[in-house]
Amino acid sequence: MERKPASYRHTFRIFGLITIAVVAALVLRSLLVPDSFGEHEHLQAAAVADALEPDVHHVGKTTCAECHDELADLHAKDAHAWVQCETCHGPGTLHVAADGDGDIHRPDGKDACLVCHRLLLARPGEFAQVKVEEHYRFVGVEDPATLCIDCHDPHEPLYMDRDLRNARLHPLIHRCRDCHPGRTDESMPRPAEHPAIFQCDYCHAEVVADFATRSHRAMRCTTCHIFFRESECAGRILRDADPRFCVLCHGEADFRSASAAPSIAWPDHREDMAVDDGDLAKRCVDCHQENIPRLGTRTSAGPTTEERNDG
Ligand code: HEC
Ligand code: HEC
Ligand code: HEC
Ligand code: HEC
Ligand code: HEC
Ligand code: HEC
Ligand code: HEC
Ligand code: HEC
Ligand code: HEC
Structure with missing residues (x-):
């Protein structure tokens, strides 16, 4: 019987597909x-x-300062001195290469600040942190859409009138949160057997007694005298008489709540209140001595350890 020649027809298609696949893979x-x-x-x-x-490069703040020198000087004297420009603005290479025409990140919104300052239990207590609702209530802000930079300048957040790095060295001041992470209520009572902590009146008894009669008496001393810890036993204390610091709480603004501190328009207020030309150069504290601690009062060297333990 004659065999039909084998037909490979059925394989053409499969080899065709394989060839196409191989060519496609090579291409x-x-x-x-x-x-x-x-x-x-x-x-x-x-x-x-x-x-x-x-x-992806960071160029460093000295490069930024070549063109933004005024801003860099401002930044160097305030609380953000240790925060690099590019930590907030992102790498600046393209911007610098294009002589300032290139893109650079311009942070906006509250999260640009809260990424570092939101109160978190995991953050070391001594790092400055806020709970937005609490902070806004305290500084008299009603509208929750208010931005941090409506009050704080990112490059000089506390408007320090002198360089933080030369501010006075001061014995260690503890806030509750330094030891109790997340505890922001500094006015909370402490148990009787609580470990001794330095309080202002140990050394500034006269100032404290006198301050109890003044309009700001409900405020904690450290609200105006923010303390920057430098070591286990000392840090720098803020003594800030820049009007813009007072205006953080007292400046007239749409976002203020009904319970906010009394508001004034600045600098119009100074012109309205001025009696003579000399007044036009005055700071708030020059006219409102009665609202800040009496200057020139004696500071004691501090209590002995025994006295402190008794107190
Ligand atoms: C060669 C000069 C030069 C250098 C260096 C430089 N800039 Fe600028 N920058 C400019 C100029 C010019 C502008 C546009 C004008 C202005 O706003 O001052 C600008 C604008 C900006 C703006 C505003 C951008 C905007 O969209 O509003 C930011 C933010 C900025 N620079 C940050 C930086 C940072 C951070 C550095 C360092 C990494 C830096 N610059 C280095 C020249 C420079
Ligand atoms: C803590 C974050 C932060 C740091 C650190 C910082 N910036 Fe800024 N910068 C901002 C924010 C937020 C804005 C936008 C402010 C606004 O919209 O009013 C801004 C705006 C700017 C602008 C535009 C200013 C304008 O008027 O348009 C320049 C220029 C600038 N920054 C440069 C610098 C330089 C230079 C440094 C370092 C010396 C620096 N920044 C450090 C947050 C920061
Ligand atoms: C990259 C992290 C970072 C970002 C983002 C940042 N900060 Fe800060 N901020 C710091 C550091 C670090 C200090 C110094 C804290 C210290 O030594 O206690 C500081 C200090 C401050 C202080 C002084 C508080 C104190 O008691 O020490 C204020 C107010 C402040 N920042 C406001 C802002 C505002 C407003 C923004 C947004 C424009 C912002 N920060 C964005 C890191 C940041
Ligand atoms: C109405 C103005 C105002 C606004 C808006 C505002 N702050 Fe403040 N902030 C102040 C004043 C006044 C102080 C100083 C008194 C104090 O310590 O509470 C301060 C202090 C701070 C401190 C230091 C607190 C401490 O205990 O050391 C930080 C951090 C801070 N602000 C961050 C922010 C952030 C982040 C935002 C935005 C979510 C913001 N602020 C919005 C007025 C304001
Ligand atoms: C130098 C560190 C330190 C500082 C600052 C500090 N405490 Fe304490 N506190 C302690 C220690 C230690 C205990 C006892 C530990 C325990 O029992 O958990 C304690 C316990 C307490 C307790 C009882 C237990 C608890 O956690 O509820 C209260 C309430 C308290 N502290 C409130 C405060 C207040 C309010 C402040 C700020 C005015 C403050 N502390 C500042 C170290 C500190
Ligand atoms: C252990 C003692 C001691 C304690 C506690 C203490 N201080 Fe002082 N403080 C001093 C001494 C000492 C000076 C320098 C005094 C002088 O020259 O009259 C000083 C100076 C100051 C100054 C002036 C800074 C300047 O630049 O001139 C301020 C503000 C201040 N203290 C605030 C406080 C506050 C607020 C507290 C409480 C949270 C406090 N101190 C707790 C000892 C203390
Ligand atoms: C953290 C917010 C805050 C800061 C910062 C602040 N104040 Fe005040 N201030 C208040 C509050 C709240 C009152 C209202 C006190 C009261 O009457 O119970 C007040 C009251 C006053 C008054 C009295 C108003 C009146 O009707 O009697 C004057 C004046 C004043 N402050 C000036 C200043 C000066 C000057 C500074 C800067 C050195 C300053 N304040 C900083 C919150 C603040
Ligand atoms: C040239 C002097 C002068 C300067 C500078 C000055 N004030 Fe006044 N201020 C006055 C006088 C006068 C009054 C009205 C009498 C009074 O209440 O003490 C007043 C009233 C106030 C009141 C009460 C307003 C009210 O409606 O109850 C506040 C709050 C206040 N000033 C805050 C400030 C702040 C904050 C600054 C700085 C940013 C400042 N002042 C700068 C002279 C001044
Ligand atoms: C409303 C903000 C504010 C509050 C709250 C405040 N101070 Fe002051 N304090 C100031 C200002 C502003 C100066 C500096 C004025 C100047 O340099 O002209 C000052 C100065 C001082 C000085 C230096 C005095 C001198 O003779 O050189 C001491 C000490 C002091 N304060 C301690 C305290 C103590 C303790 C408390 C709490 C009882 C307190 N302060 C509350 C704003 C405040």
Whole structure:
């Protein structure tokens, strides 16, 4: 019996498909594999150059200061002195390479600040943190949409009238949260056997007694005298008479609540109140001595350890 020659017809299609797949794979590979692949063994040589591309570089604040010198000086004397420009603004290489025309991040919204300052139990207590609702209630803000930068300047958040780095060295001041993370209520009572902590009246008895008669008596001393810890036993104390600091609480603004501190328009207020030209150069504290601690009162050297333990 004559056998029919074998037919391979049914395989054409499958080989056709395989050929197409192989050709497609080769074409794709040639398109996808980077040119420099294999120059350094199984690595992509160009990746090294890629990693050195300018857009991921930080240039450092001295470079920023070459063009933004006034702003950099401002920044260097206030609470953010240790925060690098590019921590907030992102890498500046493209911006600098284009002489300032290139893109640079301009942080906005409350989260730009809260990313560092939101109260979190995991953060060390001594780092400055706020609960927004509490902070806003305290500084008389009603509208929750109010931005942090409506009051604070990101480059001089506390408007210090003198350089923080030269501010007076002062014995250690503890806030409750230094030892009790997350505890923001500084007026809460402490148990009788509580470990002794330094209080202002140990050394500034006269100032404290006198201050109890003044309009700001309900405020804690450290609200105006913010303390920057430098070591286990000392830090820098703020003594700030810059009007813009007072205006943080007293400036007239739409966002104020009914229970906010009495508001004034600044500097119009000074012009309205001025009696003669000399008044036009005055700061708030020059006219409102009665609202700040009496100056020139004696400071004692502080209690002995025994006295402190008794207190
Ligand atoms: C070669 C000069 C130069 C350098 C260096 C430079 N800038 Fe600028 N920058 C400018 C100029 C010019 C502008 C536009 C005018 C202006 O707003 O002052 C600008 C604007 C900005 C703006 C505003 C952008 C906007 O969208 O409103 C920011 C933020 C900024 N620079 C941050 C930085 C930071 C951070 C650095 C350091 C990494 C830096 N600059 C370095 C020249 C420079
Ligand atoms: C804590 C975060 C932070 C740091 C640190 C910081 N900036 Fe800014 N910067 C901001 C924010 C937020 C704005 C936008 C302010 C606004 O919209 O009013 C801004 C705005 C600017 C502007 C535009 C100013 C304008 O009037 O348009 C420049 C320029 C600038 N920053 C440069 C710098 C330089 C230079 C440094 C370092 C010396 C620096 N910044 C450090 C947060 C920061
Ligand atoms: C990258 C983190 C970072 C960002 C973002 C940041 N800050 Fe700060 N801020 C700091 C550091 C660090 C200090 C110094 C704290 C210290 O030594 O106690 C500080 C201090 C302050 C202080 C002084 C408080 C005190 O008691 O020490 C204020 C007010 C402040 N920042 C407001 C702001 C505002 C408003 C913004 C947003 C424009 C902002 N910060 C964004 C890191 C940041
Ligand atoms: C109405 C003005 C105002 C607004 C808006 C405002 N603050 Fe303040 N902030 C103040 C004043 C006044 C102080 C100083 C008194 C004090 O310590 O509470 C202060 C102090 C601070 C401190 C230091 C607190 C401490 O205990 O050391 C931080 C941090 C801070 N603000 C961050 C912020 C952030 C973040 C925002 C935005 C969510 C913001 N502030 C919005 C007025 C304001
Ligand atoms: C130098 C560290 C330190 C400081 C600052 C400090 N405490 Fe305490 N506190 C302690 C220690 C230690 C205990 C006892 C530990 C315990 O029993 O958990 C304690 C216990 C307490 C307790 C009882 C237990 C508890 O956690 O509820 C209260 C309430 C308290 N402290 C309130 C305060 C207040 C309010 C402030 C600020 C005025 C403050 N403390 C500041 C160290 C400190
Ligand atoms: C252990 C003692 C001691 C304690 C406690 C103490 N101080 Fe002082 N303080 C001093 C001494 C000493 C000086 C320098 C006094 C002088 O020259 O008259 C000083 C100076 C100051 C100054 C002036 C800073 C300047 O630049 O001139 C302020 C503000 C201040 N203290 C606030 C406080 C506050 C607020 C508290 C409480 C939270 C406090 N102190 C607790 C000892 C203390
Ligand atoms: C943290 C917010 C805050 C800061 C900062 C602050 N004040 Fe006040 N101030 C108040 C509050 C709240 C009152 C109202 C006290 C009361 O009457 O119970 C007040 C009252 C006053 C009054 C009296 C108003 C009246 O009707 O009797 C004057 C004046 C004043 N402050 C001036 C200042 C000066 C000057 C500074 C800066 C050195 C300053 N304040 C800083 C919150 C603040
Ligand atoms: C040239 C002097 C002078 C200067 C500067 C000055 N004030 Fe006054 N201020 C007055 C006088 C006068 C009054 C009305 C009498 C009074 O209440 O003491 C007044 C009233 C006030 C009141 C009460 C307003 C009210 O409606 O109850 C506040 C709050 C206040 N000033 C805050 C400030 C702050 C904050 C500054 C600085 C930003 C400042 N003042 C700067 C002279 C001044
Ligand atoms: C409303 C803000 C505010 C409050 C609250 C406040 N102070 Fe002051 N304090 C000031 C200002 C502003 C000065 C500096 C005035 C100047 O330099 O002209 C000052 C100065 C001082 C001085 C230096 C006095 C001198 O003769 O050199 C001491 C000490 C002091 N304060 C302690 C305290 C104590 C303790 C408390 C709490 C009982 C307190 N302060 C509350 C704003 C405040």
